[in-house]
Amino acid sequence: MTSTAQELHPAPTLEPGRTILELNGLEKRYPGTHALKPVQLAFKAGEIHAIVGENGAGKSTLIKLLTGVMPRTSGEVVWEGKPAALATPHEAMALGINAVHQEVVLCRHLTVAANMFLGEEESRFGLLQQRAMVKEAQKIIDGLGFDLPAHVVLGDLTIGQQQLIAAARATVRGTKFLIFDEPTAYLTRKEADQLFKLIRRLKGEGVTIIYISHRMEEVFELADRVSVLRDGTLVGTRNIAETNDAELVKMMINRSIEQIYHKEHFTPGAMIVETKNLSGKGFENVSMTVRAGEIVGLYGLIGAGRSEFVTTLYGRHRKSAGQILWEGKEVQVNSEHDAIRLGMALAPESRRDQGLCLNLPVGMNLNLPIYKRISSNLLISGAKEKAEADRQIAGLRIKTPTRNALASSLSGGNQQKIVIGKWLAHGAKLFIFDEPTVGVDVGTKAEIYRLFSALLSKGAGIILISSYLPEVYELADTLHVFRRGKLVATHGFRTADHEEILTQALAEKQEKQGGQT
Amino acid sequence: MSTEAIAVEKPKRNYNALFGLTLLALLVLLWVILSLATTSFASANNISNLLRQGSMIAILAVGQTFVIITGGIDLSVGAVVGFTTVIAAMLINAGLPVFLAILITLLVGVAIGLFHGFGIVKMGLPPFIITLATLTSLRGIGLLMTNGNSISINNDAFQEFSRNSFVGVPNLFWMVILVGIPAYVFLHHSRWGRYLFSVGSNAEASRLSGVNVQRTIYMAYTLSGLCAAFVGVLLASRIGIGNPTQAEGWELQAIASSVIGGTSLFGAVGSVHGPLLGAFILATINNGANLLNVNAFWQRIITGLLIIVIVYFDGLRRRGK
Numbered sequence: 001m002t003s004t005a006q007e008l009h010p011a012p013t014l015e016p017g018r019t020i021l022e023l024n025g026l027e028k029r030y031p032g033t034h035a036l037k038p039v040q041l042a043f044k045a046g047e048i049h050a051i052v053g054e055n056g057a058g059k060s061t062l063i064k065l066l067t068g069v070m071p072r073t074s075g076e077v078v079w080e081g082k083p084a085a086l087a088t089p090h091e092a093m094a095l096g097i098n099a100v101h102q103e104v105v106l107c108r109h110l111t112v113a114a115n116m117f118l119g120e121e122e123s124r125f126g127l128l129q130q131r132a133m134v135k136e137a138q139k140i141i142d143g144l145g146f147d148l149p150a151h152v153v154l155g156d157l158t159i160g161q162q163q164l165i166a167a168a169r170a171t172v173r174g175t176k177f178l179i180f181d182e183p184t185a186y187l188t189r190k191e192a193d194q195l196f197k198l199i200r201r202l203k204g205e206g207v208t209i210i211y212i213s214h215r216m217e218e219v220f221e222l223a224d225r226v227s228v229l230r231d232g233t234l235v236g237t238r239n240i241a242e243t244n245d246a247e248l249v250k251m252m253i254n255r256s257i258e259q260i261y262h263k264e265h266f267t268p269g270a271m272i273v274e275t276k277n278l279s280g281k282g283f284e285n286v287s288m289t290v291r292a293g294e295i296v297g298l299y300g301l302i303g304a305g306r307s308e309f310v311t312t313l314y315g316r317h318r319k320s321a322g323q324i325l326w327e328g329k330e331v332q333v334n335s336e337h338d339a340i341r342l343g344m345a346l347a348p349e350s351r352r353d354q355g356l357c358l359n360l361p362v363g364m365n366l367n368l369p370i371y372k373r374i375s376s377n378l379l380i381s382g383a384k385e386k387a388e389a390d391r392q393i394a395g396l397r398i399k400t401p402t403r404n405a406l407a408s409s410l411s412g413g414n415q416q417k418i419v420i421g422k423w424l425a426h427g428a429k430l431f432i433f434d435e436p437t438v439g440v441d442v443g444t445k446a447e448i449y450r451l452f453s454a455l456l457s458k459g460a461g462i463i464l465i466s467s468y469l470p471e472v473y474e475l476a477d478t479l480h481v482f483r484r485g486k487l488v489a490t491h492g493f494r495t496a497d498h499e500e501i502l503t504q505a506l507a508e509k510q511e512k513q514g515g516q517t
Numbered sequence: 518m519s520t521e522a523i524a525v526e527k528p529k530r531n532y533n534a535l536f537g538l539t540l541l542a543l544l545v546l547l548w549v550i551l552s553l554a555t556t557s558f559a560s561a562n563n564i565s566n567l568l569r570q571g572s573m574i575a576i577l578a579v580g581q582t583f584v585i586i587t588g589g590i591d592l593s594v595g596a597v598v599g600f601t602t603v604i605a606a607m608l609i610n611a612g613l614p615v616f617l618a619i620l621i622t623l624l625v626g627v628a629i630g631l632f633h634g635f636g637i638v639k640m641g642l643p644p645f646i647i648t649l650a651t652l653t654s655l656r657g658i659g660l661l662m663t664n665g666n667s668i669s670i671n672n673d674a675f676q677e678f679s680r681n682s683f684v685g686v687p688n689l690f691w692m693v694i695l696v697g698i699p700a701y702v703f704l705h706h707s708r709w710g711r712y713l714f715s716v717g718s719n720a721e722a723s724r725l726s727g728v729n730v731q732r733t734i735y736m737a738y739t740l741s742g743l744c745a746a747f748v749g750v751l752l753a754s755r756i757g758i759g760n761p762t763q764a765e766g767w768e769l770q771a772i773a774s775s776v777i778g779g780t781s782l783f784g785a786v787g788s789v790h791g792p793l794l795g796a797f798i799l800a801t802i803n804n805g806a807n808l809l810n811v812n813a814f815w816q817r818i819i820t821g822l823l824i825i826v827i828v829y830f831d832g833l834r835r836r837g838k
Contacts, residue, residue: 355722375708380707
């Protein structure tokens with residue numbers, strides 16, 4: 001770390017076209033999950049290399065390995081001809097590897113300039129040279145063509161603007177290899193254009209770029225080459241000029257679908273829930289029904305309003321307009337409590353933040369919704385508590401030494417089984433599963449899908465939210481597509497093809513023409 | 518991420534019980550050492566004294582633990598004790614029957630706890646802030662009510678209670694048992710106890726599982742206020758006066774007892790027996806230090822070191838090293 005600001009342009013040492021970073025059999029295993037199967041890939045200096053793949057394909061694992069956030073299980077990383085351990089983020093940064101994440105990881109309460117120089121502040125006689133840093137930061141920002149002030153507090157900017165600052169920050173740190181992880185997820189079209197300009201400019205200066213995105217049009221707009229990951233395997237690498245949209249989508253989602261997706265069809269029974277023009281924060285005018293014995297799939301990009309819709313249905317957030325009908329009668333769902341009393345159950349999107357009490361035992365997590373039932377008056381029946389927990393652990397085949405083990409000690413797949421399993425004993429009629437198989441291996445996925453069938457056979461209805469198209473495509477009896485807070489299309493079981501649904505969820509072309517800001 | 522990287526490990530069976538036994542062993546060890554090192558420690562008189570000294574902090578620590586398990590903190594308990602000695606003294610001197618005076622005093626404690634719950638749940642204030650505010654303002658209200666004077670309690674029966682013993686055990690220690698057993702049943706064998714843990718572990722997950730998080734938080738602070746008011750009654754009985762400046766710093770002793778007893782300040786980890794043992798370990802150290810003629814200032818330093826050592830080793834064990 002130097003006490004003066006880095007030069008803006010790091011002057012990479014390798015001439016363009018030579019290999020800068022090579023992955024030899026790079027591999028990552030978690031307990032119960034093979035997140036990244038041995039990958040063989042070489043990045044050329046000065047190229048923009050896109051990596052595409054569905055959620056859980058191994059993209060984030062790859063980034064974490066390259067930026068030293070996590071250790072690899074096996075394999076070798078060769079940096080400029082020499083093996084690199086990449087054991088710590090510090091080491092990766094020292095080599096010149098940096099990442100700009102989808103979520104901005106900066107200090108929101110500090111100024112833009114302070115963030116730009118965080119950890120490398122200019123100082124004289126031990127005192128910060130604040131004015132000089134603001135000036136310097138403003139020069140860099142102006143130089144990049146961003147119309148942003150350097151003296152304001154970062155949190156006062158929009159998420160998109162913060163993202164641009166994060167990118168600008170990465171460029172002042174002697175970066176030779178810069179990873180962008182879905183940087184445009186929260187950007188407006190105008191901000192995205194500014195970012196693309198920056199990326200092209202960095203490429204012109206010889207910086208190697210990895211660009212991770214869901215959005216095909218961006219890949220074709222920016223990248224020189226593209227690699228496709230699927231289920232932790234590198235399926236292939238193509239020159240961008242020699243491939244097309246359809247080929248990439250096929251590489252991304254092609255799989256032996258029947259082995260995993262266990263689908264039984266039941267005759268839909270009575271109406272369980274119906275929404276009429278339901279609106280709330282993040283979604284508007286959503287009308288749909290769920291009947292007994294059917295799976296209603298909600299597909300869309302992250303942030304399309306699906307989670308907001310179901311959490312509002314579940315009483316976590318207030319609706320702003322519209323009606324909810326439960327078994328034909330209009331109801332007010334003002335709290336989770338109301339929802340649970342009606343017979344809803346929600347397995348939320350984030351295990352860590354919403355689904356589990358990680359530092360509590362497995363058994364307690366499983367019993368949390370039913371403590372009322374297994375208590376007589378005030379006291380909990382210890383025998384019932386144990387029996388219920390053990391029954392769930394055995395029934396769901398949760399791999400845990402005992403019900404007293406802490407939930408945090410289990411693998412992701414087994415944790416997910418707890419999130420789902422805790423509702424089974426509760427006897428709900430409507431199960432809402434929000435991204436139930438994120439970060440879960442294929443075997444556990446199959447078990448979870450079988451569980452769906454078991455629930456349906458007992459007359460329950462299911463709302464299944466997924467950003468993973470094959471999942472909703474193969475399981476949902478009715479498939480609703482969400483885009484930017486609206487329900488934009490509805491399909492029956494396998495009545496549309498993947499490309500059509502993807503297009504509806506992305507609608508890149510229309511948006512582009514709309515030129516939204 | 519880190520959780521996914523951890524392999525399925527051996528269960529930490531009955532960790533709570535094991536930790537409790539370790540604390541008990543530490544307490545017994547201290548007693549054995551002090552019995553050998555001093556002539557006066559093992560006397561019936563001194564033991565009674567020790568139990569009296571530890572009892573009030575022990576009861577405070579139990580209430581405090583309920584709050585800490587939810588991930589909060591109650592800094593007001595010392596001030597509540599001082600304030601409620603004034604309430605009790607005034608009510609008794611006003612000629613109210615003692616049981617009625619006690620009941621009203623306890624209700625004052627409940628009201629203070631409800632206010633804390635209101636501040637946290639409805640006003641969105643951090644627990645540290647709302648209870649810090651009560652800490653300072655309750656002392657002020659008490660001083661206003663008494664004009665800065667102590668109120669002597671003119672009821673001998675009330676005062677005798679805290680000096681007397683029942684079957685050889687000081688009444689004050691019986692009060693610990695009176696509080697401890699229901700508290701134990703409540704925390705470890707009722708669903709409300711489970712909810713305290715789940716809210717402390719992950720409030721959002723608890724809410725989505727149908728736990729009434731707001732009510733749980735109200736409950737924790739109300740119980741802490743109730744325990745503090747109960748200690749206020751006991752202290753009024755022990756010193757025979759009502760004085761709002763009494764029990765200065767007791768909140769820190771209660772927190773220390775709780776932490777020594779294995780409660781995690783991050784929430785979701787704690788028990789009833791732990792803080793009780795923690796309180797008596799602290800009382801023993803103070804008592805022993807007095808008998809050994811250790812400078813009273815050292816007692817504070819020793820207490821500080823003990824907190825560091827116990828919490829450090831507890832943390833090591835929990836991380837499974």
